[in-house]
Amino acid sequence: MKSKRKGDIMYIPYGRQSIDDADIEAVVKVLKSDYLTTGPAVEAFEKKVADYVGAKYAVAVSNGTAALHVACLAAGIGEGDEVITTPITFAASANCVLYCGGTPVFADIDPDTYNISPEELEKKITSRTKAIIPVHYTGQPCDMDAILEIAHKHDLLVVEDGAHALGAVYKGKKIGSIADMTCFSFHPVKPVTTGEGGMIVTDNEELYRRLVLYRSHGITRDKDMMQQYEEQLQQSSDPALQEAADMLRGDVIDPGGWYYQQLELGYNYRITDISCALGASQMDKLDRFLERRRQIAKKYDEAFADIPQIKTPWQQEGCQSGWHLYMIQTMERSRREVFDGLRQAGIGVNVHYIPVYRHPYYQRNGYAGVHCLNAEAFYERAISLPIFPGLTGQQQDYVIEHVIKECTAIRS
Numbered sequence: 246m247k248s249k250r251k252g253d254i255m256y257i258p259y260g261r262q263s264i265d266d267a268d269i270e271a272v273v274k275v276l277k278s279d280y281l282t283t284g285p286a287v288e289a290f291e292k293k294v295a296d297y298v299g300a301k302y303a304v305a306v307s308n309g310t311a312a313l314h315v316a317c318l319a320a321g322i323g324e325g326d327e328v329i330t331t332p333i334t335f336a337a338s339a340n341c342v343l344y345c346g347g348t349p350v351f352a353d354i355d356p357d358t359y360n361i362s363p364e365e366l367e368k369k370i371t372s373r374t375k376a377i378i379p380v381h382y383t384g385q386p387c388d389m390d391a392i393l394e395i396a397h398k399h400d401l402l403v404v405e406d407g408a409h410a411l412g413a414v415y416k417g418k419k420i421g422s423i424a425d426m427t428c429f430s431f432h433p434v435k436p437v438t439t440g441e442g443g444m445i446v447t448d449n450e451e452l453y454r455r456l457v458l459y460r461s462h463g464i465t466r467d468k469d470m471m472q473q474y475e476e477q478l479q480q481s482s483d484p485a486l487q488e489a490a491d492m493l494r495g496d497v498i499d500p501g502g503w504y505y506q507q508l509e510l511g512y513n514y515r516i517t518d519i520s521c522a523l524g525a526s527q528m529d530k531l532d533r534f535l536e537r538r539r540q541i542a543k544k545y546d547e548a549f550a551d552i553p554q555i556k557t558p559w560q561q562e563g564c565q566s567g568w569h570l571y572m573i574q575t576m577e578r579s580r581r582e583v584f585d586g587l588r589q590a591g592i593g594v595n596v597h598y599i600p601v602y603r604h605p606y607y608q609r610n611g612y613a614g615v616h617c618l619n620a621e622a623f624y625e626r627a628i629s630l631p632i633f634p635g636l637t638g639q640q641q642d643y644v645i646e647h648v649i650k651e652c653t654a655i656r657s
């Protein structure tokens with residue numbers, strides 16, 4: 246039944262991309278050009294996003310998870326370091342810490358905002374805490390004033406997971422212009438898409454150089470960076486490393502045209518010019534996409550306002566959500582019944598997210614017994630409704646009608 250409906254035009258997904266002719270032309274132009282990767286379209290896309298969010302530097306990578314990974318590497322996260330994040334997120338927000346040998350620590354959410362609670366966050370800080378990864382869940386900005394205050398007090402880096410929040414505004418500032426680093430994803434359901442893609446933005450030049458390094462194998466041709474590392478070797482008390490510094494010095498002072506160095510263990514997380522051409526073209530439509538998402542959210546809010554069986558999302562004053570997701574909680578009928586009923590009606594509702602620590606991998610690796618009670622209570626009732634720029638008024642009416650019907654039905 247479900248799979249039959251999926252190919253059917255009646256199936257309404259929770260999110261999907263909007264691609265127009267300008268996007269297609271932009272991609273075709275790159276396909277006919279000299280560079281398919283590491284060419285001018287990458288830099289043009291980086292500049293477009295950096296300018297849009299108000300950041301100095303941007304580094305485009307192959308996906309949002311890679312963005313989080315290189316951000317953690319640039320932040321120096323390693324063995325023994327703890328990084329605090331929310332359990333109500335996609336697993337990548339915590340996996341990136343594990344990739345670096347660090348330990349994710351989960352702080353419970355605020356039951357109103359569904360974002361990480363600053364009070365709970367502060368309780369989780371230990372002498373090993375190195376960074377915080379706040380996630381602007383659904384596109385609704387976290388309480389960044391409180392989070393930054395805690396970070397300053399305890400000397401922690403703040404790496405925002407902004408996968409839902411490109412274009413979201415916190416007290417007059419775009420997400421991407423606030424913390425040490427912000428990561429974005431360009432998966433097809435996200436605010437703009439490159440197919441697969443991600444980006445890190447920052448104002449910090451040192452972090453920027455490290456992000457670029459880790460994106461491509463840890464390799465550089467930057468003379469300053471090579472010299473800096475050579476000096477580190479020189480200062481070592483190990484005679485073998487001092488000898489290594491002597492050996493490298495000639496190439497570092499006057500590198501030949503072929504010369505480069507691998508300074509760290511990096512990855513191939515590069516993104517193609519093909520993807521970035523699509524991304525740059527999509528950026529031209531971001532404000533329109535956001536406006537349409539806001540309209541859809543407002544219509545849901547109004548339709549459900551007088552229905553006590555449906556809890557609608559809270560909105561922070563002075564902020565603008567990116568409305569990546571529209572989450573309701575079903576307050577009376579079980580989530581399972583409502584979910585199955587809506588899927589039966591061809592509505593691609595979803596649940597974002599299973600608390601990360603509840604996954605078997607986490608349970609097997611030290612998180613058995615971890616409980617965030619607000620996160621678990623939210624997870625029990627949460628359903629994400631369709632919200633994306635191409636959702637038609639007629640489709641939304643259909644969704645509203647069925648959501649009300651399912652949520653208010655007498656318990657079976």
Ligand SMILES: *Cc1c(COP(=O)(O)O)cnc(C)c1O
Nearest residue numbers: 308309310335337408430431432
């Ligand atoms: C989508 C997403 C990611 C990962 O991005 P990918 O591009 O799919 O790798 C990370 N965090 C959150 C909150 C996301 O929604």
